[in-house]
Amino acid sequence: YLSLDVGEAADFSALADKVNQRPDTDAVVVYLSTAPKFFAPACEKLAAAGQNAPKVRIVLEKPLGTDLASCRKINEDVAAYFQENQIYRIDHYLGKESLQNLLALRFANVMFEPLWNNKYIESVQLTIAEQLGVEERGEFYDITGALRDMVQNHLMQMLCMTAMEVPASLDADAVRDEKVKVIKSLKPLTIESVNENVVRGQYTAAKGMNGYLQEINVPQDSFTETYVAIKAEIENDRWKGVPFYLHTGKRMAGKMAEIVLNFRPLQNHIFENSQAAPNRLVIELQPTESVRFYTQMKTPGAGNKVEIVPLATDLEKALEGRRAEAYERLLLDVINGKLALFNRRDELEAAWEYVMPILDNWASNT
Ligand code: BG6
Numbered sequence: 023y024l025s026l027d028v029g030e031a032a033d034f035s036a037l038a039d040k041v042n043q044r045p046d047t048d049a050v051v052v053y054l055s056t057a058p059k060f061f062a063p064a065c066e067k068l069a070a071a072g073q074n075a076p077k078v079r080i081v082l083e084k085p086l087g088t089d090l091a092s093c094r095k096i097n098e099d100v101a102a103y104f105q106e107n108q109i110y111r112i113d114h115y116l117g118k119e120s121l122q123n124l125l126a127l128r129f130a131n132v133m134f135e136p137l138w139n140n141k142y143i144e145s146v147q148l149t150i151a152e153q154l155g156v157e158e159r160g161e162f163y164d165i166t167g168a169l170r171d172m173v174q175n176h177l178m179q180m181l182c183m184t185a186m187e188v189p190a191s192l193d194a195d196a197v198r199d200e201k202v203k204v205i206k207s208l209k210p211l212t213i214e215s216v217n218e219n220v221v222r223g224q225y226t227a228a229k230g231m232n233g234y235l236q237e238i239n240v241p242q243d244s245f246t247e248t249y250v251a252i253k254a255e256i257e258n259d260r261w262k263g264v265p266f267y268l269h270t271g272k273r274m275a276g277k278m279a280e281i282v283l284n285f286r287p288l289q290n291h292i293f294e295n296s297q298a299a300p301n302r303l304v305i306e307l308q309p310t311e312s313v314r315f316y317t318q319m320k321t322p323g324a325g326n327k328v329e330i331v332p333l334a335t336d337l338e339k340a341l342e343g344r345r346a347e348a349y350e351r352l353l354l355d356v357i358n359g360k361l362a363l364f365n366r367r368d369e370l371e372a373a374w375e376y377v378m379p380i381l382d383n384w385a386s387n388t
Contacts, residue, residue: 028060031067038071048077051356055083058092062099069103079356081110084175085166086365089381090374097367110356111365115176117348120307122363123337124183124281125192127305127313134303135188137285139260144300147267147282148180151274155225155232156248160239167246168222169377172270175365178205178373180307181266184281185256194361198369205372209255216383219254222247225273234273245388248272252380279307293318293328304332311337 024040026033041050050073054064061082068074080100087093100109115121128134137143150172156163163171182201189196211219225248227233234240234248249271256266285301302316314332321327338345346354355363365373 028056028064028067031070034067034071034073037068038073041073049357049359050075050078051081051353052078053081053083053353053356055081058082058085058087058096061096065100065103074103074108076105076108078104079108079110079359080104081112081353081356083112085170086111086370087374088165088170090371090378093371093374097371101367106367107361109364109367110352110361111367111370112349112352113175113179113365114348114352115179115307116363117346117350117352118307119345119351120305120311120337121180121183123311123313124305129188138283140262140264142285143264143283144286145265145267145284146184147280147284148177148184148269149282150176150180150270150279151276152270152272153274153277155273156234156237156240158238160237163248164240164244164246168248168250168270168272169380173250173252173268174373174377177268177270178376180279180281181205181254181268184283185261185266187260192362194364195366197362198366202366202369202372203258204256205369205376207256207258207261208376209257210376211379213379213383213386216380220250220252220380220383222251222384223249223271225249225271231273245384247384249274277309281305281307293326295327298328299330302330313337 024033024037026037041047052064052068052073054061056064065074065080068078068080082096082100087096128138179201182204185204186197186200187203189200224234224244224246227236234246235242235244240246249269251267251269254266254268256262256264281304283303285303287297287300291297298318299316301318304312304314304316306312306314312334314334316330316332318328319331321329352363355361
């Protein structure tokens with residue numbers, strides 16, 4: 023164990039000495055789970071100590087900046103010392119088995135992909151709800167808020183995996199190219215259109231629990247959002263006209279994350295109640311991993327009524343095999359040099375670009 027001061031070049035020489043005692047290693051992984059302001063000085067000192075050779079991989083924990091400009095700055099600073107294929111920008115949602123399963127569901131089955139477009143789908147909902155409040159993290163959270171903490175990264179990744187085109191292969195850049203295309207096809211928000219397409223909220227005290235403003239290290243007059251909902255649109259042939267609703271919040275009724283595709287209603291009316299609810303596909307990421315396709319079936323007995331019931335699979339029961347924790351899977355990928363589940367620079371910057379008008383609107387409305 024070696025304790026380093028990020029401001030001390032000598033500490034990095036000591037680190038280099040340790041690493042150099044094992045010259046035969048294939049990979050050296052440096053995981054910077056620090057505040058982003060330490061990324062640049064750490065990279066500079068690593069390089070000065072010779073620790074930026076091709077076998078060194080650098081993992082950057084989120085948040086990568088607080089806005090587009092600071093994210094670009096971090097990316098530039100790190101790029102001064104490391105090649106893009108040495109940089110692993112982590113988003114632990116990509117390490118979740120259920121999110122990766124979305125690619126299998128879509129691209130390894132015959133029946134979903136033909137329906138996966140604006141002809142058949144009316145709207146899409148992407149939700150991450152948390153039961154916890156900000157707990158002890160008030161200081162961090164108050165300058166961050168739900169948009170930066172959850173939307174710009176986790177929800178954006180859920181959106182990409184749901185909306186992307188089939189990649190040429192599962193190679194890192196093939197997958198990431200398609201994800202970038204989704205983000206770049208989002209209809210840009212403007213400071214004005216934010217008023218119609220985005221809402222924010224803050225939890226208040228209830229059921230004996232603190233409101234956000236009573237949490238430790240949160241200023242009494244804070245406007246920081248603990249809830250955000252966005253109506254997003256993707257302007258491409260597949261999705262034009264289909265609203266994507268992204269929402270996330272802390273201190274919600276329960277903890278859950280899911281993707282819901284709401285299909286369009288059928289036009290034929292041969293059943294007694296054929297206006298019954300349209301089909302719905304629910305991909306649950308947590309608390310359990312499941313896929314449920316809500317389908318009309320005949321109500322038993324006389325008459326010709328239908329009702330909607332789920333064709334459901336609990337993936338944890340159906341598929342054996344140990345499930346790795348998201349971070350476990352991702353760190354293993356770093357060791358194995360697999361970049362597919364990490365954000366590429368252009369992808370991350372595009373995601374910041376999309377949320378910037380929201381931040382600008384809110385900054386002028388506090
Ligand atoms: C983190 C956020 O990235 O994700 C936290 O900083 C949030 O605020 C957490 O609680 C949610 O992750 P999970 O895996 O519990 O849904």
